[in-house]
Amino acid sequence: MNKDILDYLRAITAEEQAILCGRESIDRELYMQGQGNTINSRKLLDAGKLITIRPNTRFIHFPEHTHDYVEVVYMCAGETVHIVNGKRIHLRQGELLFLNQSATHEVCRAKEEDVAVNFIVLPDFFASSLSVVGEEETPLRRFLVDCLCGQNDGPGYLHFRVAGVTPIQNLVENLLWTLIRETPNKRKVSQMTMALLFLQLLGHTETLVTGDQDEAAVLKLLRYVESDYVSGSLTEAAELFHYDLSWLSREIKRKTGKTYTQIVQERRLAQAAFLLKNTNRNVADISIAVGYENISYFHRIFTAAFGRSPKHYRDES
Numbered sequence: 483m484n485k486d487i488l489d490y491l492r493a494i495t496a497e498e499q500a501i502l503c504g505r506e507s508i509d510r511e512l513y514m515q516g517q518g519n520t521i522n523s524r525k526l527l528d529a530g531k532l533i534t535i536r537p538n539t540r541f542i543h544f545p546e547h548t549h550d551y552v553e554v555v556y557m558c559a560g561e562t563v564h565i566v567n568g569k570r571i572h573l574r575q576g577e578l579l580f581l582n583q584s585a586t587h588e589v590c591r592a593k594e595e596d597v598a599v600n601f602i603v604l605p606d607f608f609a610s611s612l613s614v615v616g617e618e619e620t621p622l623r624r625f626l627v628d629c630l631c632g633q634n635d636g637p638g639y640l641h642f643r644v645a646g647v648t649p650i651q652n653l654v655e656n657l658l659w660t661l662i663r664e665t666p667n668k669r670k671v672s673q674m675t676m677a678l679l680f681l682q683l684l685g686h687t688e689t690l691v692t693g694d695q696d697e698a699a700v701l702k703l704l705r706y707v708e709s710d711y712v713s714g715s716l717t718e719a720a721e722l723f724h725y726d727l728s729w730l731s732r733e734i735k736r737k738t739g740k741t742y743t744q745i746v747q748e749r750r751l752a753q754a755a756f757l758l759k760n761t762n763r764n765v766a767d768i769s770i771a772v773g774y775e776n777i778s779y780f781h782r783i784f785t786a787a788f789g790r791s792p793k794h795y796r797d798e799s
Contacts, residue, residue, distance in 0.1 A: 501541045523551040532607035538598035544589035552603045555579040560596030566639045576645025585638035614677040641691045653679045700737045711749040712773040716742040758796040765792045
């Protein structure tokens, strides 16, 4: 990480200095209003802002709380332990932790060399990113929808072990640089950088960790669809991952609201749309390439999904 950024985040804050001088609990006035345990965005964000950053408070245990905003924790150096919805998460250097508004969050005491930064983000900041992640059912898309709608259908958090993914590290550093420095068009640049970060995360779903076993099963299935959407089957996936076929089918529907067939069709049609936009392959070839040997059927479902035929879709792109 850029030394100037790391030095900025590593500096002892006034809050941390008070803790080092003997304060034995967090200062609730910095975070909360009234007697509740919800951290209030108005305490941390200036009026009119949708995103800001603050270093993670070290030297003290931060007790269980929720947020009325979305929090993204990035581990700049060292490591921290977080307890989210009762699950213990070990966050190491270079990793990302996304928390929605309903997640219960507790942070164990960190040492001086354990430098983390918290992105405090109002849900509206992510509105432009939703179109970037597309319509395919993925854990990241469901997380964003839950955040924007204030729902709690998913696990409440996403933990990405992306320390070894250079493009993601660069994007996080760019985002930090933009927010620390008074760069022109800060909000637009930050939103575009976050959208690019989501695109990179979508390409590295193998780094996503979840402690929910049912969620893990669905995540494995979604990864399977990503790689085998042309010829794969639910039966094959169940055998591959040693799950009961009926249970897996029900769990997919319960977690995503869609059947396996619907998820595969969305993935195939998304790939077809990509090929129509970015290649000169004819429609029949594309239909077969994404798994539809019946060209008429492909035309029908593509038109139903996109509101225009494959040819018109290509012409208008």
